[in-house]
Amino acid sequence: MGSTLDPSLAPSAIGHGESGHLTRLDRWLAQRLQSMIRAARVRVELWDGWSPYREGSRIGDLVVTDRRTLVGLLLDPHMQFGESYMHGRLWIRGSLEAVIEALSQLPVAAVSWRDAIGRLFARSNTPVNARLNVHQHYDLGNDFYRLWLDPEMLYTCAYFPTPSATLDAAQIAKMDLVCRKLRLKPGDRVVEAGCGWGSLALHMARHYGVEVRAFNVSKEQLAWARERAKREGLHDKVEFIDDDYRSVSGKCDAFVSVGMLEHVGRAQFDAISEVIERVLHPDSGRGLLHFIGRDVPRPLNAWIRRRIFPGAYPPTLAEVTDDILSPAGMSVIDVENLRLHYARTLACWAARFAAARNTVRSMYSEPFARAWELYLAGSEAAFVTGGMQLFQVVFAPRESAPISWTRRDPFPVKVSVDHM
Amino acid sequence: MGSTLDPSLAPSAIGHGESGHLTRLDRWLAQRLQSMIRAARVRVELWDGWSPYREGSRIGDLVVTDRRTLVGLLLDPHMQFGESYMHGRLWIRGSLEAVIEALSQLPVAAVSWRDAIGRLFARSNTPVNARLNVHQHYDLGNDFYRLWLDPEMLYTCAYFPTPSATLDAAQIAKMDLVCRKLRLKPGDRVVEAGCGWGSLALHMARHYGVEVRAFNVSKEQLAWARERAKREGLHDKVEFIDDDYRSVSGKCDAFVSVGMLEHVGRAQFDAISEVIERVLHPDSGRGLLHFIGRDVPRPLNAWIRRRIFPGAYPPTLAEVTDDILSPAGMSVIDVENLRLHYARTLACWAARFAAARNTVRSMYSEPFARAWELYLAGSEAAFVTGGMQLFQVVFAPRESAPISWTRRDPFPVKVSVDHM
Numbered sequence: 001m002g003s004t005l006d007p008s009l010a011p012s013a014i015g016h017g018e019s020g021h022l023t024r025l026d027r028w029l030a031q032r033l034q035s036m037i038r039a040a041r042v043r044v045e046l047w048d049g050w051s052p053y054r055e056g057s058r059i060g061d062l063v064v065t066d067r068r069t070l071v072g073l074l075l076d077p078h079m080q081f082g083e084s085y086m087h088g089r090l091w092i093r094g095s096l097e098a099v100i101e102a103l104s105q106l107p108v109a110a111v112s113w114r115d116a117i118g119r120l121f122a123r124s125n126t127p128v129n130a131r132l133n134v135h136q137h138y139d140l141g142n143d144f145y146r147l148w149l150d151p152e153m154l155y156t157c158a159y160f161p162t163p164s165a166t167l168d169a170a171q172i173a174k175m176d177l178v179c180r181k182l183r184l185k186p187g188d189r190v191v192e193a194g195c196g197w198g199s200l201a202l203h204m205a206r207h208y209g210v211e212v213r214a215f216n217v218s219k220e221q222l223a224w225a226r227e228r229a230k231r232e233g234l235h236d237k238v239e240f241i242d243d244d245y246r247s248v249s250g251k252c253d254a255f256v257s258v259g260m261l262e263h264v265g266r267a268q269f270d271a272i273s274e275v276i277e278r279v280l281h282p283d284s285g286r287g288l289l290h291f292i293g294r295d296v297p298r299p300l301n302a303w304i305r306r307r308i309f310p311g312a313y314p315p316t317l318a319e320v321t322d323d324i325l326s327p328a329g330m331s332v333i334d335v336e337n338l339r340l341h342y343a344r345t346l347a348c349w350a351a352r353f354a355a356a357r358n359t360v361r362s363m364y365s366e367p368f369a370r371a372w373e374l375y376l377a378g379s380e381a382a383f384v385t386g387g388m389q390l391f392q393v394v395f396a397p398r399e400s401a402p403i404s405w406t407r408r409d410p411f412p413v414k415v416s417v418d419h420m
Numbered sequence: 421m422g423s424t425l426d427p428s429l430a431p432s433a434i435g436h437g438e439s440g441h442l443t444r445l446d447r448w449l450a451q452r453l454q455s456m457i458r459a460a461r462v463r464v465e466l467w468d469g470w471s472p473y474r475e476g477s478r479i480g481d482l483v484v485t486d487r488r489t490l491v492g493l494l495l496d497p498h499m500q501f502g503e504s505y506m507h508g509r510l511w512i513r514g515s516l517e518a519v520i521e522a523l524s525q526l527p528v529a530a531v532s533w534r535d536a537i538g539r540l541f542a543r544s545n546t547p548v549n550a551r552l553n554v555h556q557h558y559d560l561g562n563d564f565y566r567l568w569l570d571p572e573m574l575y576t577c578a579y580f581p582t583p584s585a586t587l588d589a590a591q592i593a594k595m596d597l598v599c600r601k602l603r604l605k606p607g608d609r610v611v612e613a614g615c616g617w618g619s620l621a622l623h624m625a626r627h628y629g630v631e632v633r634a635f636n637v638s639k640e641q642l643a644w645a646r647e648r649a650k651r652e653g654l655h656d657k658v659e660f661i662d663d664d665y666r667s668v669s670g671k672c673d674a675f676v677s678v679g680m681l682e683h684v685g686r687a688q689f690d691a692i693s694e695v696i697e698r699v700l701h702p703d704s705g706r707g708l709l710h711f712i713g714r715d716v717p718r719p720l721n722a723w724i725r726r727r728i729f730p731g732a733y734p735p736t737l738a739e740v741t742d743d744i745l746s747p748a749g750m751s752v753i754d755v756e757n758l759r760l761h762y763a764r765t766l767a768c769w770a771a772r773f774a775a776a777r778n779t780v781r782s783m784y785s786e787p788f789a790r791a792w793e794l795y796l797a798g799s800e801a802a803f804v805t806g807g808m809q810l811f812q813v814v815f816a817p818r819e820s821a822p823i824s825w826t827r828r829d830p831f832p833v834k835v836s837v838d839h840m
Contacts, residue, residue: 317737
């Protein structure tokens with residue numbers, strides 16, 4: 001990754017502030033910080049190269065470049081780890097991913113570095129807020145995401161038929177997996193809530209002959225999606241709607257949402273439940289939710305919330321069943337945890353991001369590039385260590401016939417390669 | 421089914437009590453009963469043939485043979501429907517399954533006939549109670565279950581690779597599905613909680629080369645299982661342990677429980693969680709729970725509790741994840757809802773039961789046979805209509821690697837036919 005320092009890099013090569021010589025207090029604070037993270041075998045190093053770490057081997061170093069950062073890390077680690085890293089006041093020597101993964105595995109009691117990948121965002125996603133949140137993240141510009149996403153512009157967990165599949169193939173396999181789990185057939189009316197750049201909607205229409213109404217509130221994504229639909233002659237099969245998913249009306253045979261649920265916020269679960277109940281045909285209907293989740297309810301890390309995903313909350317399976325599906329009269333048909341697929345997706349993104357780092361830096365700034373690197377590495381660590389899960393949940397109205405007799409039909413996955 | 425009356429059967433052919441001529445009160449009570457179930461298109465008929473039903477077509481008739489039964493059905497339908505049917509004071513004209521299914525679909529508000537398949541059993545399954553409950557049901561006698569179960573003596577939901585598969589093949593396919601979901605490999609140490617007559621334990625040892633410790637508190641089932649293990653030369657691979665599953669010690673690579681969770685009672689979820697956390701190897705461990713569940717928390721019907729399954733409680737997925745798996749540090753890897761497979765399993769059992777009805781009656785009594793017929797038909801209806809679900813949940817310790825990259829490996833299911 002671009003920000004990974006060579007292990008041999010001398011402390012003097014790292015930019016640092018004007019904190020001068022170490023005081024006894026500096027050393028005592030560093031010892032406190034070190035004791036919090038010692039179990040991760042990550043060494044704390046202060047601006048003049050001094051370290052309280054006495055163990056032998058280590059995963060890597062946290063290099064703290066000034067006194068303010070040292071104090072910040074002790075007082076508010078959840079926010080200050082990300083802020084300090086982003087602004088170059090905290091450096092990591094060794095592999096960023098490995099260090100973050102080691103820190104992620106610390107027991108929560110020790111220090112909630114774990115929550116460097118995990119605090120409830122209280123701001124509610126009312127429709128107006130939803131627009132603000134999505135704009136902050138997704139309207140960074142298509143050009144930014146094009147630098148490091150796959151050609152289909154899928155910014156959600158891919159599905160790798162084998163661990164060595166390419167990201168491009170895995171994103172197409174993911175779309176196909178979703179279509180097959182939904183048992184799409186020609187003529188089905190599909191509603192997609194949160195369609196991103198529209199690739200799944202177009203894939204469903206092209207390969208499964210369905211009609212799609214796809215909702216999004218990001219104008220830049222929608223412009224891209226509509227342009228592509230027209231270019232590919234699918235604009236009569238797919239309607240891209242510039243509106244909040246809660247405005248959807250009419251009935252549909254399939255409801256799908258990939259990578260949106262974790263952004264709507266818990267306060268909106270009632271609303272999404274009501275939408276699912278209202279739009280899904282009581283006999284033919286079935287749906288799929290693909291979302292970042294957790295085993296145990298926990299808010300997203302404060303820094304991720306501030307810098308990357310305002311309003312986000314990864315729900316537990318129980319929150320989704322009890323607060324969304326059951327009140328909507330839906331039964332869970334099938335759940336698959338694709339956690340390791342997301343870890344691999346993030347590793348692919350990080351590699352592409354690293355390759356595009358100079359461009360990102362010139363488009364935005366060095367802190368921006370560092371923030372994204374930290375976010376990608378931290379997310380990968382969370383999926384590797386089980387701090388976060390990726391659930392695909394298939395559901396259907398309780399009293400309808402379940403949508404398939406066995407799972408075997410949609411497996412093995414057919415990877416469509418015609419536009420790879 | 422044996423108790424299904426010919427639709428043309430005259431009321432006089434039905435045994436009834438000594439309630440004599442209808443009073444105005446009888447008619448008024450019958451009208452109340454009829455209005456509660458009118459939406460199900462089931463006709464109420466009193467002992468002299470009179471009915472308040474004025475609609476045209478109908479699914480079938482409830483024939484009430486005396487005043488006491490009529491009053492009982494209005495005051496305590498959950499208990500009295502089963503009690504009256506069992507003792508021949510309530511008859512069903514038409515298909516028992518169809519009538520029960522129609523009654524099951526009534527909105528809960530109308531009358532909780534729905535709960536004729538659904539009230540919380542307060543009695544806690546302490547180890548001593550667990551023994552009592554299991555004895556009441558399972559120690560009816562191996563000879564009883566042998567009359568209508570498959571040759572493997574599996575008294576849990578089967579897995580029909582195709583809807584036309586036989587029950588015998590489907591039970592073997594179910595065992596194989598469980599083994600494949602668990603990714604069993606030679607040498608694995610397996611703990612089975614609630615092993616019934618031992619078929620799954622023996623299947624795992626024979627076909628997957630694993631070592632099994634299988635727990636049960638039913639002495640008659642255990643005697644059968646041990647005898648079979650010895651006869652088949654598997655007694656050095658499978659240890660059948662006459663003890664509560666909570667006594668299990670040591671570590672294992674796989675924990676499996678098929679058809680037990682719904683019998684342990686909600687008060688015991690902490691205990692099973694603690695067992696899973698304690699015995700499952702933190703790196704290699706994975707587990708599978710196969711259980712009757714619900715979408716919405718609701719106690720089991722009072723009559724089923726009294727006559728068929730004392731202590732039983734079918735949990736929701738959320739109860740299982742929040743009260744058992746998450747506290748044990750487990751992540752959900754995979755969930756499959758086999759609801760329709762259980763409906764078909766129950767239909768197969770009902771047909772076999774009907775064929776063995778005379779024997780059952782002579783072994784026990786007419787009310788016993790009627791009780792079982794009602795229970796089998798009611799359960800089938802619950803799985804058909806979505807009142808009950810059958811979940812298979814695969815899980816693994818949160819920080820271990822998930823047990824497989826994709827689902828494809830264990831599908832299609834290999835049905836072992838060597839001892840069918």
